[in-house]
Amino acid sequence: MPTETREKSEALRADFAGAILPHLDGVFRLTMWLVRDRAEAEDVVQETFSQAWQSFHRFQPGTNARAWLLTIMRHVRANRNRARRRTPLDLDTEDQLEHVHAVEQTPQHVTADEVLAALAELPVGYQEVVLLCDVEDLSYREISNVMEIPIGTVMSRLHRARRLLRVALAPYAAAQGIGRGRAGDADPTEQSQGDHR
Amino acid sequence: MTCAEFRDMAESYQAGELPMDTNHEVLAHLERCADCRRELDARVTLRQTLRQAFEHAPTLAPEPRFVASVRATLEDHGAAGRGFGVSTSWLALAAGVVLVVALGWQYGRIDRPPVASATLSALGVHAAGDHRYCALEHALDEPVITLDEAARRYNPIYASLREVVAQSAAVREGGVDILGAHWCVFKGRQFGHVIARHSGRVVSILVTPTGQASSAGSPAATCEASAGLQVACFDAPGHGVFVVSDLGGGELIEFARSLAPSLQAYFARA
Numbered sequence: 055m056p057t058e059t060r061e062k063s064e065a066l067r068a069d070f071a072g073a074i075l076p077h078l079d080g081v082f083r084l085t086m087w088l089v090r091d092r093a094e095a096e097d098v099v100q101e102t103f104s105q106a107w108q109s110f111h112r113f114q115p116g117t118n119a120r121a122w123l124l125t126i127m128r129h130v131r132a133n134r135n136r137a138r139r140r141t142p143l144d145l146d147t148e149d150q151l152e153h154v155h156a157v158e159q160t161p162q163h164v165t166a167d168e169v170l171a172a173l174a175e176l177p178v179g180y181q182e183v184v185l186l187c188d189v190e191d192l193s194y195r196e197i198s199n200v201m202e203i204p205i206g207t208v209m210s211r212l213h214r215a216r217r218l219l220r221v222a223l224a225p226y227a228a229a230q231g232i233g234r235g236r237a238g239d240a241d242p243t244e245q246s247q248g249d250h251r
Numbered sequence: 252m253t254c255a256e257f258r259d260m261a262e263s264y265q266a267g268e269l270p271m272d273t274n275h276e277v278l279a280h281l282e283r284c285a286d287c288r289r290e291l292d293a294r295v296t297l298r299q300t301l302r303q304a305f306e307h308a309p310t311l312a313p314e315p316r317f318v319a320s321v322r323a324t325l326e327d328h329g330a331a332g333r334g335f336g337v338s339t340s341w342l343a344l345a346a347g348v349v350l351v352v353a354l355g356w357q358y359g360r361i362d363r364p365p366v367a368s369a370t371l372s373a374l375g376v377h378a379a380g381d382h383r384y385c386a387l388e389h390a391l392d393e394p395v396i397t398l399d400e401a402a403r404r405y406n407p408i409y410a411s412l413r414e415v416v417a418q419s420a421a422v423r424e425g426g427v428d429i430l431g432a433h434w435c436v437f438k439g440r441q442f443g444h445v446i447a448r449h450s451g452r453v454v455s456i457l458v459t460p461t462g463q464a465s466s467a468g469s470p471a472a473t474c475e476a477s478a479g480l481q482v483a484c485f486d487a488p489g490h491g492v493f494v495v496s497d498l499g500g501g502e503l504i505e506f507a508r509s510l511a512p513s514l515q516a517y518f519a520r521a
Contacts, residue, residue, distance in 0.1 A: 070325075075322075078313065078318060078321060079312070079313060079318075080306075082311075082312070082313040082317075083305060083306070083308070083311040083312065083313075086310075086311045086313075087305070087311055092314075096313075096317050099313070099317075099321070100317075100320070100321055100324060103321050103324075103325060104324060104325070107325050116387075116388040116390065159290065159293070160290060160293035160294050160297055161293065161297070162289075162292070162293045162296060163296070164297065164300060165300070166300060166303065166304030166307070166308070167304070169297065169300050169301045169304055170301075170304050170305070170308065173301065184301075185305065187266060188298045188301050188302055189301065189302050189305045189306070191376070193266070193267075193268070193380075194266065194268055209262070209263070212262055213262055216262060219297075223297075
């Protein structure tokens with residue numbers, strides 16, 4: 055291999071190591087959560103990073119590498135699901151919400167196990183949008199690109215997901231007294247002055 | 252703004268997706284509504300709990316043999332030569348560190364710096380975004396202006412911001428170089444922005460109004476990390492100050508601690 059070509063190749067690999075490999079842990083965790091099967095998650099992530107390497111010349115430095123990887127991961131999962139004729143992953147149904155009683159307050163102190171258990175009760179499409187926002191810290195536009203849905207749908211799906219999450223957390227909220235009248239719980243030094251409606 | 256309107260916007264506010272004017276309305280409402288402050292506090296805490304639970308759940312972690320196999324596969328795809336610049340021993344070490352931190356977090360054995368208030372944590376996400384898109388990628392949607400211009404247009408306090416940072420113990424004694432300073436806007440939030448280099452890393456010192464003029468100043472605390480960036484912060488009268496970088500968390504919080512007295516004194520005098 056000519057020296058110049060070898061140097062370019064090594065520079066490319068160094069860039070890949072610096073920009074992409076640090077996301078292996080995070081991408082694996084999200085994949086593992088979504089597919090719920092370690093062997094399948096490993097296959098998906100292995101293929102994701104292979105494809106990322108093959109198309110790394112198309113990655114734009116300065117853009118969000120995590121979002122780029124998650125887009126590839128989602129395509130890999132979709133292709134594998136198509137090949138196995140699985141049902142679609144998103145269970146985005148309005149009907150489910152019509153029967154959900156609104157819970158206005160978010161509980162203050164829930165444990166790691168409680169919040170993960172509550173998240174797992176949501177439809178997969180809602181879990182995914184919450185994780186992309188809260189854990190992956192993607193912007194609405196980046197979530198829109200990864201999930202291939204309009205920004206408005208990202209916003210409405212997040213809104214519904216929060217609502218469902220509050221419902222799923224309601225048993226823990228009840229344990230804290232939320233929704234049952236918190237006698238003596240209010241801070242006597244603070245007076246609410248907002249315009250309640 | 253009403254409480255119902257706040258609840259409708261809280262999601263976008265937390266995500267830093269509101270326009271500047273609406274952002275100000277939200278902050279003004281939060282200033283006078285204890286219930287909505289509590290609700291925002293709960294939302295921020297829930298988000299932090301979810302993120303930490305997800306990042307530390309042992310059942311979601313990749314196994315070391317898998318990490319090694321991914322690297323081996325990638326090396327096979329590439330031409331012969333030195334690998335990806337990440338040695339197996341480094342990966343093993345990194346996996347070990349992740350495991351130790353996860354276990355420490357699980358069992359509460361690791362002493363952690365104080366955690367920032369909900370208001371500062373919410374703003375910390377914006378600060379991390381500003382560091383990323385302004386200092387690192389120069390890709391802000393809106394043009395930056397000089398601190399002098401910002402002092403004329405918005406608040407005289409910005410005029411001396413660079414000098415105050417430059418004269419702080421953190422910079423004078425820490426071998427820190429000031430690279431530049433300006434005023435910028437990220438997702439509707441205004442920042443006085445001083446960019447420095449510390450231990451070979453780019454560090455942003457970001458000052459933004461909080462409207463909480465009564466705050467005398469809080470000790471430096473950590474906000475939740477954002478996209479690989481560490482965020483430390485503290486209150487100064489009427490303002491939140493954020494230090495953002497990919498410096499190690501310990502080094503960053505120390506830098507913020509030594510920066511706090513100068514800036515808190517400056518804002519108290521202003």
